[in-house]
Amino acid sequence: MTVDHDIRAALMPTGVLRASINLGNPILARWDLESQQAMGVSVDLATELAKRLAAKLQLVVFDAAGKSVAAVTEDAADVGFFALDPLRSQGLYFTAPYVLIExxxxxxxxxxxxxxxxxxxxxxxxxxxRGSAYDLYLTRELKHAQILRAPTSPTVVDEFLAQATDVAAGVRQQLEADALRLDGLRVLPGRFMVIQQAMGLPRSRGLNAAAFMIDFVEDMKRSGFVTQALERHRIQGAVVAPQRQE
Incomplete structure (x- = not known):
């Protein structure tokens, strides 16, 4: 597959594909202590995108979603892996989601x-x-409860305990892991939102580059690549998003 020169130039103006990776969501990525590298579904997708662009891949790794979003919005990275949210769309073009989580x-x-x-x-x-998809969502939706913010998503439960708050909100898998790690906690049944994980790129890169990314994500779902990545990284509780409707 040969990618148009203008698309390649728009997606990686530095000549290297810089992918923003958020370690704050364990569904997408984690830090592997043995290899001292980021690993996960988002890293696999970034690797495949670089392969298709015949480009060198540079991972730009962050511990929180807000930092990862800011890197792409400010052109410090070329693509990223984020939950869809209207506020983020002000500076980014998004694909359709590739994974749905609770x-x-x-x-x-x-x-x-x-x-x-x-x-x-x-x-x-x-x-x-702070800056997570559920922070943005709950800031709009909660009318009576008070919202407090931990520095990153993985520290939410520790801050919830340290500050004696009433509720911790987050990705179900992270909360379930924390409930196993710590005594005396339980996850409420069901969900308060479906988090749609998609790829994003700076709006400055143009509509043609955005269209290429949209097609890339649909191909990753259709081909089984996302399903295989979830299985390879032993991710439970996340599902592949349905194909985008034209």
Whole structure:
């Protein structure tokens, strides 16, 4: 597959494909201690994109979604892997989602809260990861509960305990892992949102580059690449997003 010169130039103006990788979402990426490298579904997609562009890949790794988004929005990286959100679309073009994951709530075992719709109540404090998809969503949706912000998504539960808040919000898999790691915690049943994970690029790169990326993601879903990546990295609870409707 030969990619048009103008598309290659738009996607990687430095001559290297710089991919922004967020380690704050364990569904997408994690730091492998043995290899001292980032690994995961997003890294696999970035690697395949670089291969198709016949380009060298440079991973730009961050510990939080907000930092990763900022890098791409500010042209410090060429592509990234983010949850769809209207606020982020102001500076980015997005593909359709490639993976769907759940946003859930965690509480203490003795909490009176039993359902998601009980969380938005006066006097309750909800801990979220700063700049995460669920931070942006809950900032719009919660009308009565107070939102507090941890520096990164993986530190949400630790901050929830340290600051004695009522609820922790995050990716279900991260919360379930924390509930196993720490005693006396439980995840509320169901979800408060579906997080649509997509690829994004700076709006400055133009519509043709965006169209190429949209087609790339659809091919990754259609070919089974995303399914195989989820299986390879043993990711549970995430599903491949449906094909984009024309």
């Amino acid at each position: 946003g859930s709530y965690l509480v203490r075992m003795d909490s009176p809260l039993l359902a998601n719709d009980q969380v938005d109540a006066a006097g309750l404090r909800v801990m979220v990861g």
